[in-house]
Amino acid sequence: MRHVISLLIENESGALSRVSGLFSARGYNIESLTVAPTEDASLSRMTIVTTGSDDIIEQINKQLNKLVEVVKVVDISESAHIERELLLIKVRATGKDREEMKRMADIFRGRIIDATDTSYVIEMTGNQQKLDSFVAAIDGAAILETARSGVVGVGRGERVLKV
Amino acid sequence: MVLTGAEIVVRCLQEEKVEYVFGYPGGAVLFLYDELFKQDQVRHVLVRHEQAAVHAADGYARCTDKVGVALVTSGPGATNAVTGIATAYCDSIPLVIISGQVPTAAIGQDAFQEVDTVGITRPCVKHNYLVKDVREVASTIRKAFYLAASGRPGPVLVDIPKDVCTQKCEFDYPREITMRSYNPVTKGHLGQIRKALQLLLEAERPMIYSGGGVILSDAAEKLTRLARLLGFPVTSTLMGLGGYPASDGQFLGMLGMHGTYEANMGMHYSDVLLAVGARFDDRVIGDPRHFGQEPRKIIHIDIDPSSISKRVKVDVPIVGNVADVLDEMIRQIESGGARPEQDALDTWWKQIDEWRRRECLKYKNSDEIIKPQYVVEKLWEVTGGDAFVTSDVGQHQMWAAQYYKFEKPRRWLNSGGLGTMGVGLPYAMGAQLAHPGSPVACITGEASIQMCIQELSTCKQFRLPIKIVNLNNRYLGMVRQWQELFHGGRYSESYMDSLPDFAKLAEAYGHIGIRVDTPADVEGALREAFKQKNELVFLDFQVDQTENVYPMVQGGKGLTEMILSAEDL
Numbered sequence: 001m002r003h004v005i006s007l008l009i010e011n012e013s014g015a016l017s018r019v020s021g022l023f024s025a026r027g028y029n030i031e032s033l034t035v036a037p038t039e040d041a042s043l044s045r046m047t048i049v050t051t052g053s054d055d056i057i058e059q060i061n062k063q064l065n066k067l068v069e070v071v072k073v074v075d076i077s078e079s080a081h082i083e084r085e086l087l088l089i090k091v092r093a094t095g096k097d098r099e100e101m102k103r104m105a106d107i108f109r110g111r112i113i114d115a116t117d118t119s120y121v122i123e124m125t126g127n128q129q130k131l132d133s134f135v136a137a138i139d140g141a142a143i144l145e146t147a148r149s150g151v152v153g154v155g156r157g158e159r160v161l162k163v
Numbered sequence: 164m165v166l167t168g169a170e171i172v173v174r175c176l177q178e179e180k181v182e183y184v185f186g187y188p189g190g191a192v193l194f195l196y197d198e199l200f201k202q203d204q205v206r207h208v209l210v211r212h213e214q215a216a217v218h219a220a221d222g223y224a225r226c227t228d229k230v231g232v233a234l235v236t237s238g239p240g241a242t243n244a245v246t247g248i249a250t251a252y253c254d255s256i257p258l259v260i261i262s263g264q265v266p267t268a269a270i271g272q273d274a275f276q277e278v279d280t281v282g283i284t285r286p287c288v289k290h291n292y293l294v295k296d297v298r299e300v301a302s303t304i305r306k307a308f309y310l311a312a313s314g315r316p317g318p319v320l321v322d323i324p325k326d327v328c329t330q331k332c333e334f335d336y337p338r339e340i341t342m343r344s345y346n347p348v349t350k351g352h353l354g355q356i357r358k359a360l361q362l363l364l365e366a367e368r369p370m371i372y373s374g375g376g377v378i379l380s381d382a383a384e385k386l387t388r389l390a391r392l393l394g395f396p397v398t399s400t401l402m403g404l405g406g407y408p409a410s411d412g413q414f415l416g417m418l419g420m421h422g423t424y425e426a427n428m429g430m431h432y433s434d435v436l437l438a439v440g441a442r443f444d445d446r447v448i449g450d451p452r453h454f455g456q457e458p459r460k461i462i463h464i465d466i467d468p469s470s471i472s473k474r475v476k477v478d479v480p481i482v483g484n485v486a487d488v489l490d491e492m493i494r495q496i497e498s499g500g501a502r503p504e505q506d507a508l509d510t511w512w513k514q515i516d517e518w519r520r521r522e523c524l525k526y527k528n529s530d531e532i533i534k535p536q537y538v539v540e541k542l543w544e545v546t547g548g549d550a551f552v553t554s555d556v557g558q559h560q561m562w563a564a565q566y567y568k569f570e571k572p573r574r575w576l577n578s579g580g581l582g583t584m585g586v587g588l589p590y591a592m593g594a595q596l597a598h599p600g601s602p603v604a605c606i607t608g609e610a611s612i613q614m615c616i617q618e619l620s621t622c623k624q625f626r627l628p629i630k631i632v633n634l635n636n637r638y639l640g641m642v643r644q645w646q647e648l649f650h651g652g653r654y655s656e657s658y659m660d661s662l663p664d665f666a667k668l669a670e671a672y673g674h675i676g677i678r679v680d681t682p683a684d685v686e687g688a689l690r691e692a693f694k695q696k697n698e699l700v701f702l703d704f705q706v707d708q709t710e711n712v713y714p715m716v717q718g719g720k721g722l723t724e725m726i727l728s729a730e731d732l
Contacts, residue, residue, distance in 0.1 A: 010344055013293075014281060025286050055472070062469035068290040068310060071344040163343060 002031070002051050004077040004153050005060065006161050010069040011037055011044045018067050019046060028052060028060055032085075032150030043071065043163065047152045049128075071163055080156040086123070086149040087131045088113075092142040093120045101138065108134040119144060127151075168297040169194035169328040172261065175304040176205045178336045181232050183208055183223060183596055185216040189236025190276060191263025194328035208596065208625060211617035213240050215589040217247020217318075218615070221256050222586070222593025225576045226551055228381055230257045230311050231593065237263045238276030241322075242283065246583060248318050249287035253580025254402060255379060257316035259307045260288075266326040267295055280322045289317030297330035302337050309340045314347030315467040316379055347466065351483030356491050359437070359462040359479045360499075366435035367507035368514075369395045372418065375402030375579065376440015376465060382486035383407065383572040386439060389493050393503055396515055398426035400441050401564055402579040409568035410548075415515065416524070419447040420716045421561040424523035425515055427714070427722040431457055432514075438463040440485040443475045444580075445718075451475055453721025464488045523714050523727055524565055533682050535559060535634040535706040538689075539566035542604060542632055545689040550574070550602040553590035555611030556582045558640035561712045563606040585614030588631070592618060595627040602630065602693060609635040609703075610659055619672040622699050630692045631701045633665055636708045644711045648732065669701035676701045 009015045016035055023030050031049040038045050050060060057075065064073045093101045093115070101120060105112055110124035124134060128151060135146065155161070166174065172195055176184065185208045188196045199207050210216040213235045220231030231251075235244045241262045251258045265274040281293045290310050292303050300323065307319040363369060371393075377386050383406045390397045390413055397407045398418040407414050416423035418430050430436070430448070436459055441447070448454045451474050463470075463477040464485055471480045481488055496502075526536045539562050542550075552567055553576040554560040560577055569575050576590040591605040605612075612633055622629060634640075642657040666676030675698050679688045685704065692700035714725045726732065 014285070017282070017285060021285055059469065059473060062471075066467065066469050068342070068345050 001053070001057070002049065002077070003057050003075055004081070004083060004151060005048045005050060005064070005073060006076050006153060007046050007048070007064055007073040008038070008043050008071040008161060008163060009046055009067075010071065011042050012069055015044060015069050018069065019048070019064070022063055022067065023050075026059070026063065028056065034150040034152055040163070045161070047150070049151050072161060074155070074161050076153050076155050076161075079159070081153050082156060083127045083151050083153040084125050085128055085131055085151045086125050087134070088121060088123055088147045089135070089143065090119055090121050090145040091138065092118060092144060094118050097139065097142060101142065104134070104138050108137075110134065164334050165331050166334040167194070167329055167331050168300050168323065169198045171297070171300045171332075171334050172304065172323065172328070173198040173202060173205065174334060175301055175336060176232065177202070179230070179308050181205050182229070184232045184234050185210055185219040185223070185593070186234030187213050187216055187236065187240060189240050189263065191237035191265060191325045192234065192240075194325065195234065195261070195263065195323075207234075208592070208621065210589070210621050212615065213243035214247050214585065215592075215615050215618045215621070217244045217258065217260060218250065218586045218589035219593040220258055221247060221251040222553065222576050222590030223597050224251075224256050224258060224593070225590070226573045226594045227597045230259055230308055233258065233260045235260065235262050236276065237265055237280065238278045241278055241280040245284060245287065248284055248320065250578050250581045250583040250586060251318045252287045252289070254375060254578065255316050256318065257311040258318035259304070259311050260318060260320040262320060262322050264293065264322045264324040267324045268326070270324065280320070284320050287318075288320050291320040291322065293322045294327055295324065297327050298332045300327065301334060305337045305340055306342070310345070314345075348482050349484040349487050351464065351481040351488035351491060353491070355479055355481045356488065356495065359481060360492060360495055362435050362460050362462060362479060363393060363437060364501050364503055366503065368432060368434040368511045369393070369437070369503070369508075370429050370433035370435075371395050371397040371437045371439065372400075372430060372441055373397060373403045373406050373439045374400040374441025376485045377403050377406035378572045380440065380466070380485040381572070382440070382489050385486055385489035385493065387411075389489050389496075392493065392496055394508055395437075395503070396429055396512070398422070398430060400447055400579070401577070403441060404564060404575045405569035405572040408570045410570060417564055418722075420449070420718075421565065421712050421714065422716075424521045424714055424725060424727060425518035427716065427725060428518045429515055431722045434459050436461045438465075439489070440465060442470045442473065445474075448475065449716050449721050449724075450719055453724075456721075521727065528682070529707070530682055533679065533685060533704050533706045535562050535636070535704075535710055536566050537682060538632060538634060538685055538704050538706065539563055539606065541686050541689055542606070543567045545686065545693055546602050546604065550604045551576065551591075551594040551598060552604050552606060553577065553587045553594060554606045555587035555608060555614075556584045557608055557611060558636075558644065558710075558712050559606050559608045559611070559634040562634070567606075584611040587611060588615050588618045588622075588629070591629040592621060592625070592627055595629055596625070604630045604632055606632045606634065608640060609633060609637065609662055609665070610639045612665075616668070619669065619674060619699070623673045626697065627699060628695065628697050629699050631669075631699070633701065633703045634706050635662070635665070635703055636706050636710070637662065638708055641712070647711070649717070665701055665703040669699070674699040674701055676703065678703045678705070680705050
């Protein structure tokens with residue numbers, strides 16, 4: 001099962017290695033991992049997308065909590081939540097494909113944020129599937145470069161992850 | 164008061180009432196050593212290899228309730244310490260390791276004796292720090308001691324660059340430490356404890372399975388009290404030995420790969436299992452699927468939530484300090500008045516006594532050749548069962564665990580989790596320093612002892628009258644046993660050729676060395692050794708080369724699939 005785990009960790013050097021090292025040492029999967037400081041600069045928020053059986057996910061939660069610098073861990077995918085990922089994609093945009101590419105970006109509510117005679121950079125946010133669908137929908141040969149941020153997420157409604 | 168970083172480090176150690184620092188100097192820690200030189204409150208024990216420094220600090224911590232402290236230099240000093248740190252980590256031993264680091268400006272420049280110590284040790288410490296600012300030295304060391312000893316204990320490393328040692332700042336040792344990210348639970352959940360007691364009182368075939376957590380939380384007396392209140396059988400892991408008196412009728416001996424028949428059978432066929440500070444590891448329960456075949460309710464007390472339901476699903480988890488939880492259990496039983504169902508318990512004990520009649524630890528003694536088990540039995544007799552006993556790793560370790568009947572906690576020091584050969588002698592150093600005047604025996608083998616043999620020199624310098632009981636079978640015994648049983652008798656590289664004359668070697672270091680060849684001389688040699696109150700005596704027992712450790716559960720098999728003796732093969 002796919003899970004999205006969010007955690008708050010002391011914003012110290014090496015904090016990221018402690019988390020990524022835990023996953024590699026214990027053989028857990030990381031599909032994506034993002035990290036950035038929060039409004040409180042002493043804390044970073046990490047979002048990890050992982051897969052595993054219920055037992056593995058339980059262990060991941062416990063092991064993350066055990067790290068001395070981890071302040072709080074929440075599996076946000078356990079209840080209603082919102083996930084977003086940012087995609088920056090540079091595509092070839094020449095000839096008749098140029099118009100088609102713009103149309104596809106519009107359909108997926110992407111924005112062209114850079115353009116040259118031959119290329120576009122399209123910015124798009126959404127959940128993983130939406131971005132996957134867009135990448136699948138355009139001509140693969142036209143893709144010059146993609147950069148994806150990995151997933152971030154928050155719980156819906158009243159639930160907050162805060163110290 | 165304005166002090167240098169080096170002065171602050173030493174002041175912190177004094178504030179923590181550190182008795183001994185085990186270490187080895189080098190370039191990056193010169194300033195620290197200079198400050199150690201100028202005072203005499205904290206005593207330094209100069210080892211001959213940094214691995215032994217950490218092992219000795221670890222041994223010191225195991226047989227006291229204090230934090231062990233080691234001090235090493237940067238680069239190779241730190242890498243040599245890694246085995247010691249990992250050993251302590253696997254057995255949850257509280258240590259603070261201070262390592263020197265190249266000056267902050269040189270970090271990342273591939274400087275002389277530079278290594279990423281924090282990076283290398285990260286997977287085998289409870290936590291570690293690189294202190295780049297002198298103003299953080301005191302608070303970091305305070306945190307290190309707090310982290311090492313609280314919650315599930317473990318080693319904490321503090322890496323200090325050389326220039327930080329010379330910078331100055333106001334010294335103020337923090338009394339209180341609060342960390343928003345670290346709040347270990349101590350008291351168990353009352354509802355869970357009530358649930359556990361209900362299960363225990365209804366049990367027909369109960370079993371108490373106790374582990375190293377009982378030793379670490381100093382809960383041996385409480386465990387004994389609870390077990391006696393309930394009248395339940397008790398088994399212990401390798402790490403838990405001494406947590407319940409071995410001579411007591413309710414004790415079934417050690418369980419696991421080389422556990423007793425009655426302990427393994429009792430564990431497997433129990434209907435309610437109370438696991439206390441133990442973690443169901445592979446050397447204890449074997450194959451978890453086989454273990455799961457019998458339906459049973461499991462209650463698990465552990466301070467570390469991640470130990471619970473890791474290998475075996477638990478029905479009633481109780482997260483908390485073992486001593487606190489046992490206290491609460493005893494209180495509730497005593498005030499509640501309910502007692503276990505005696506008829507069922509009698510039937511269960513009858514079954515256990517039947518298992519006991521197999522006398523699985525019986526071995527064929529000999530007049531001709533020394534049996535290693537016999538040496539351990541005699542050691543137990545000669546020391547009145549009251550010595551601090553350390554061991555290395557292998558056959559001799561298992562014989563020590565099986566035949567030295569530990570009555571008290573913190574008397575048995577060995578590397579259970581990591582299984583580090585070479586710990587025996589440095590552990591004995593730590594134990595002897597912590598308990599001067601008490602008998603300390605290091606049960607070892609001719610292979611293990613050579614892994615830290617250089618420490619004979621440290622023992623001489625610090626006048627440590629350790630008794631080394633070398634069970635010399637000229638083989639890597641446990642490797643040879645597996646090769647005999649599972650690899651067609653092909654003894655690949657397990658024969659120890661070109662051994663030194665250990666008695667002469669001990670003499671070369673300034674100690675007494677005695678070689679013992681016949682069973683008739685075993686007891687006399689041991690008595691003679693322990694008479695030497697001020698000397699280290701190296702007893703080199705030439706033991707049966709073909710002796711194997713039984714009972715044995717083959718790796719990956721179930722607890723009931725025991726090989727009881729060579730005849731079972």
